[in-house]
Amino acid sequence: MLTKFETKSNRVKGLSFHTKRPWLLASLHSGVIQLWDYRMGTLIDRFDEHDGPVRGVHFHMSQPLFVSGGDDYKIKVWNYKLHRCLFTLLGHLDYIRTVQFHHEHPWIVSASDDQTIRIWNWQSRTCISVLTGHNHYVMCASFHPKEDLVVSASLDQTVRVWDIGSLKKKTASPADDILRLSHMNTDLFGGVDAVVKYVLEGHDRGVNWAAFHPTLPLIVSGADDRQVKLWRMNDTKAWEVDTLRGHVNNVSCVMFHAKQDIIVSNSEDKSIRVWDVTKRTGLQTFRREHDRFWILAVHPEMNILAAGHDSGMIVFKLERERPAFAVSGDSLFYAKDRFIRNFDFPTQREAQVIPIRRPGSTSLNQSPRTLSYSPTENAVLICSDVDGGSYELYVIPKDSFGRGDGSLEARKGVGSSAIFVARNRFAVLDKGNNQVLVKNLKNEVVKKSGLPVPTDAIFYAGTGSLLCRSEDRVVIFDLQQRLVLGDLQTPFVKYVVWSNDMESVALLSKHSIIITNKKLVHKCTLHETIRVKSGAWDENGVFIYTTLNHIKYCLPNGDSGIIRTLEVPIYITKVSGNTIFCLDRDGKNKSVVIDATEYIFKLSLLRKRYDHVMNMIRNSQLCGEAMIAYLQQKGFPEVALHFVKDEKTRFNLALESGNIQIAVASAKEIDDKDHWYRLGVEALRQGNAAIVEYAYQRTKNFERLSFLYLVNGNLEKLSKMLKIAEVKNDVMGQFHNALYLGDIQERVKILENAGHLPLAYITASVHGLQDVAERLAAELGDDVPPLPVDKNPSLLIPPTPVMCGGDWPLLRVMKGIFDGGFDGGRGAVDEEEEGAEGDWGEDLDVVDGLRIGDVSAILEDGEVAEENEEGGWDLEDLELPAEVETPKVSGNARSSIFVAPTPGMPVSQIWIQRSSLAAEHVAAGNFDAAMRLLSRQLGIRNFAPLKSMFLDLYTGSHSYLHALTSAPVVPLAVERGWSESAAPNVRCPPSLVFNFSQLNDKLKAGYKATTAGKFTDALRLFLSILHTVPLIVVESGREVDEVKELIIIAKEYVLGLQMELKRREMKDNPVRQQELAAYFTHCNLQLPHLRLALLNAMTICYKAKNLATAGNFARRLLETNPTNENQAKTARQVLQAAERKMKDASQLNYDFRNPFVTCGATYVPIYRGQMDVSCPYCTARFVPSRDGQLCAVCDIAVVGADASGLLCSPSQIRNQIR
DSSP, rough: OOOEEEEOOEEEEEEOOOOSEEEEEHHHEOOOEEEEETTTTTEEEEEESSSSOEEEEEEOOOSSSEEEEESSSSSEEEETTTTEEEEEEESSSSSSEEEEEOOSEEEEEEEEESSEEEEEETTTEEEEEEEEESSEEEEEEEEEESSSSSEOOOOSSEEEEOOHHHHSSSSOOHHHHHHHHHHHHHTOOOSSSSEEEEEEESSSSSSEEEOOOOSEEEEEEETSEEEEEEEOSSSOOOEEEEEOOOOSSOEEEEEEOOOSEEEEEEEETSEEEEEEETTEEEEEEEEEESEEEEEEESSSEEEEEEETTTTTEEESSSSSSOOOEETTTTTTEEEEEEEEEEEEEETEEEEEEEEEOOOSEEEEEEEEEEEEEEEETTTEEEEEEEEGGGEEEEEEOGGGGGTOSSSSOEEEOOOOOOOEEETOOOOEEEEETTTTEEEESSSOEEEEEEEOOOOOOEEOSSSEEEEEOOSEEEEEEEEEEEEEEEEEEOOOOOEEEEEETTSSEEEEESEEEEEEETTTEEEEEESSSSSSSEEEOOOOOOEEEEEEEEEEEEOOOOOEEEEESSSSEEEEEEETTTTEEETTTSOOEEEEEEOHHHHHHHHHTTTTOHHHHHHHHHHOOOOOOHHHEEEEEEETTHHHHHGGGHHHHHHHHHHHHHHHHHHHHHHHHHHHHHHHHHHHHHHHHHHHHHHHHHHHHHHHHHHHHHHHHHHTTOOOOOOOHHHHHHHOOOOHHHHHHHHTTTTTTHHHHHHHHTTTTHHHHHHHHHHHOOOHHHHHHHHHGGGHHHHOOOOOOOOOOOOOSOOOOOOOOOOOOOHHHHHTTOOOOOOHHHHHHHHHHHHTTOOOOTTTSOOOOOHHHHHHHHHHHHHHHHHHHOGGGOOOTTTOOOOOOOOOOOOOOOOOOEEEEEEEHHHHHSSOOOHHHHTTHHHHHHHHHHHHHHHHHHHHHHHHHHHHHHHHHHHEEOOSSSSOOOEEOOOOTTTTOOOOOOOOOOSSSOHHHHHHHHHHHHHHHHHHHHHHHHHHHHHHHHHGGGGGSSSSHHHHHHHHHHHHHHHHHHHHHHHHHHHHOOOOOOOHHHHHHHHHTTSOOOHHHHHHHHHHHHHHHHTTBHHHHHHHHHHHHHHTTOOOOOHHHHHEEEEEEEHHHOOOOOOOOOOTTOOOETTTTTTOOTTTTSEEEEEETTOOOEOOOGGGBBOOTTTTTBTOOOOOOOOHHHHHHHHHHH
């Protein structure tokens, strides 16, 4: 049994599969009806209107309906789309056992404990027939899938078959139903629309279930006599064919399988049994420990079943449906119908190759599970579950292709997994001894090899290598060298798919796909909610895979998407261009044509093949919200712009990509206040004042306009804004504009008109307008406000602008491939002209109706006219020597004398040209290169703790000079060791804010904090040393050695202090406290600190009654000759007590006799001879499981990373060059 889905609930009494959707109805003993999606494993809905247990439930074939019947005597018809009960059918007088829709007519059949079977018309909502004849509870009733028959089972020990042909002939209109009902009322139990055709007697106890075969004239029944009986019928009679015995308690339900010639039954003996219809023998039994089974459901179209029991239900298959196959070049070998078949991909022809033996056992799941093929030897290796796991080896004769009629003798053996590992060698897994047997084609053992992990399956991993699967990991194992080449923790892997070049591998588990390289280095992981079924690599390195209902793709970076949906699951064998070759569950070869445009487009973006991207944008129909969202997410909003027609989306994308022109065009189309405001914000960020002004004008945002004019120094337009405020009678706007203009008289006038005479008087007095002040004082009379005494007033007047600001100048840059690639191939001359014009101005409707480009043109024309009037410089009259040539200048230049010097190389670039010192790259602002150097030299991967130091180094190596107010700031490089006598063209290295003497000061401060017991402060200082060392530069080789020694000291103290702080947190674990205190004493500390650590450990162990360990610490303390007499006295006393009673109350993970180092992450001892890994920077040691993780001591390097070593001095570089 292959369990696909399982639920936990109250007892399940009724089950029904939906014919099309992956849904299952379960009716519970508690009265609840649950609707499950068994593929996703989710509860979709629950219906709770019945009072008491619901024993029967059934989906309609085509309508969104289901029917239920319960112990409340009610039949309810529900619409699952509307989530409610449509109506209730009343008529039964006792519990209702089963209900079922007719496959064609609007009928429902119901069986009840009132000894009747009723047929209802659910459209007219009336009972159209009552079938009487049983004299005990009717346990089930169902329609025949094709004929006009009903079968019923009753506790009166009979199975009855009813003919409802006359019912079908009558009309099913509501009027006829009402007429029929009136006739029925005259003789309630004497309806003539349905008559008993057969009464099947043979069971000794009450019959619980009877069911028709989907196509054959067979009936199966199960009863309380623990027997399953098979009946056959013809037009005139029915008779018992055979009895199937095996259940040891009442048989609850029994059904024919929809696809295979088998019977499935379940029972109160807590088992499900599978029987062969033709041989009438038991095939398999599945048992539960505590739950009795009550109901079965068989899917009408798929190979899937469901069974309800005391604590829920299970959805299961009886056999695997995945055909075993192997791909070799352009050929596919697969097993189908007891034959090995071959399919040629180019010609799409298939042929039988050889027959394979039929399994001798009668149980299920005996078909081939895996298939491996050796192309050079033309040999096939098949594995199956026969005999608990076995293999068969067939060497195919060359002439047998296409015939498949010859019988070959297979070489067999026991093994749960077998694959070819070389041309004429195959490996067989011996699970019991956890070893692999390598055999030749004669089935002789050539070599045995133990496996590095407990393995339950092996897969191909290249010639001579195996991929071993255990429960939670996979390992690549080299059989020749007996080495582990790769190791990765994974969910349980079901299938392994290698790429064509064997560089990448996809590990498929039930709900996830892990992509790695050939050494199992993880690349990406995909999680799926629906089961993953198969996969294959295409020629572009994209992994194409299938789930139960989709074909999907996975890009190398982990991005995935849906290619198309599937009606039925398929198993991909090969991907060739736009064609997917696959096998279906019936073993038929199919080819599916897909549209690969989407994933090829994304792959081109990922690999930065922008020429392909451009070509696809021009020639394909890529569109959709998902593609736009993807491009935005990946940082290509300018590409997304070419797919979008909706103006709001275009506007958002244009803002995101900084394309102001498109944003303006879209904003005009939308003409919405919010969009104009957002456009203004983006234009302001870009320094495009004209667009900001236009946006504010369109929204009539006068306050922002005034402030913009103030910032730009546009006094003329500020004056206009003042007049606009007057027209609008906006007093506050008038006052603000007058304030921005510095117009004192206007401000006084506004205050006076607004009735604020005291404020107007003060303003006039302070700013020296005496005549106005006297007039206002006369108006105020006695209410003249006093001015502050002994205070110098400052005038509230803005500075006069030196010049009127406009748009920020733009750099001339090359057009991006996505900016200029869509103009239909205009010539180079046009592009040049457009670029020259676009450097300074935008082609926009500016407020004044004049473009900036026009202004510059008018000014230039004016200048030229003036020059013509004055006659020019008359340079053509000079008689120059022949060898001297005048430099040519462009015709529109202002002067032909000045030639601008070529720009020199920036100092920051000179610093990094030949330097391999990370600190100098940081000082130059080249952070990326610095991080790469630190990663290569010291294995550093976590740069977050170094961020502030990077910024300090950069800012400390530069100064800035302010020349003029309107001129840009001039950056200056601060050089190390500069002197006035130095040559002007020779550049010194950058001045660095961190140096070795600072670290010595920090080290002393750390020692002092440790002595004072301020462990948190001390830890911060020592960590700061470790984080600063990679960014210092020293001159001599002696200083380099001192820096390396400083790293070791800081590492020892960080480790020790971390353990001591951890110990203080663990108040409730005395054993761990003692261990951490003991490990602290083995850190390489200064002598005073070692004494304190020994005293601390001795005290903790003595209090915990670990006298032997405490005595060891006391002895070590006395060996250091402590200067503090109290320490020595205490140690001697502890040593005497320990010698009297050399016992430990608790066992510690600590052996002082065996040299060890402490793991920097788990704080456990790593004794001499044990495997360990170290940090490439601080040299802290760790247990092997920490390999590849961040160092817990320095917090910046990765444990076990490859690193060339610390480089902190130019002398080291010189030595390397020598």
